[in-house]
Amino acid sequence: MDKQNLALVFPGQGSQKVGMLAELAEAHPIITATFAEASDALDYDMWKLVQQGEQEQLNLTETTQPVLLTASVAVWRLWCEQKGPRPALMAGHSLGEFSALVCAGALAFGDAVRLVRARGQAMQTAVPVGQGAMAAVMGLDDAEIERICQEQAGDGVVEAVNYNSPGQVVIAGHAGAVERTAEALKAAGAKRAVLLPVSAPFHTSLMRPAGDKLAEALEAISVSKPETPVVHNVHAQTEEEPEQIKELLIKQIYSPVKWVGCVQTMVDAGVEITVEAGPGKVLSGLNKRIHKALNCVNVDTPESLEKALAAVQA
Structure with missing residues (x-):
């Protein structure tokens, strides 16, 4: 049925x-x-x-x-x-x-x-272990997260990769770029930007x-x-x-x-x-x-x- x-x-x-x-x-x-x-x-x-x-x-x-x-x-x-x-x-x-x-x-x-x-x-x-990272971002809209990722990438890669629910997006990329972007997102008003316990930057380029x-x-x-x-x-x-x-x-x-x-x-x-x-x-x-x-x-x-x-x- x-x-x-x-x-x-x-x-x-x-x-x-x-x-x-x-x-x-x-x-x-x-x-x-x-x-x-x-x-x-x-x-x-x-x-x-x-x-x-x-x-x-x-x-x-x-x-x-x-x-x-x-x-x-x-x-x-x-x-x-x-x-x-x-x-x-x-x-x-x-x-x-x-x-x-x-x-x-x-x-x-x-x-x-x-x-x-x-x-x-x-x-x-x-991506070699230790070189990639992912972080969950809460409380900021998608477009703002995407903009800040572009702004903070520098020579590295950091991208929005999981659109999980309204107000919850996961970012991923090179570890340094992800950490830098997480701080910038918090400064921009994100409630949380937490590094995830994963070993690779999944769903990125x-x-x-x-x-x-x-x-x-x-x-x-x-x-x-x-x-x-x-x-x-x-x-x-x-x-x-x-x-x-x-x-x-x-x-x-x-x-x-x-x-x-x-x-x-x-x-x-x-x-x-x-x-x-x-x-x-x-x-x-x-x-x-x-x-x-x-x-x-x-x-x-x-x-x-x-x-x-x-x-x-x-």
């Missing part, structure tokens, strides 16, 4: 934590079965890492990306098993866009797990070498027309053509994530409920700030699954 006012959304990096989905896995074997499938694709015990590993290892980009994709796909499979309705639209934040494409039937799961590990490695090596590597990896991978339309980060629109989807995935690495636009596109299409499939509630919080009338629920525990199924059947 399709539900026209429902969208499923998939989280990106930052939502991972040791022990995630443990309760859900106890109640529903499909969770560990999905992790076992990913483990076979990557040749290590991913579930053991997620449950018993170190947070530091989980936070390494090349580990985080396959782990979060697997967690989201596992929750989607459980959703289907529980007879949750098919959404009218799907979307994911950064890495989450790959999760959305797997769940929409455009990418094979095994291919996607290997692909996002390669993506993570490419993103990590595009500095990530173009990673885009080239992803393009190579994508050459060997088959992409199909999505069974459920996916709203893409680059232009906040849906795309049906497989070759265009590949282009958007490459471009996404070095382009801003237009999350506000993605949510607005879903709302304009009649979406009233978003279900966040995967660990945490980051997107649920952002979605609510973008459009207060949205009913935003998440699924990462047995209780939240029950609540989400009740919300969509109401």
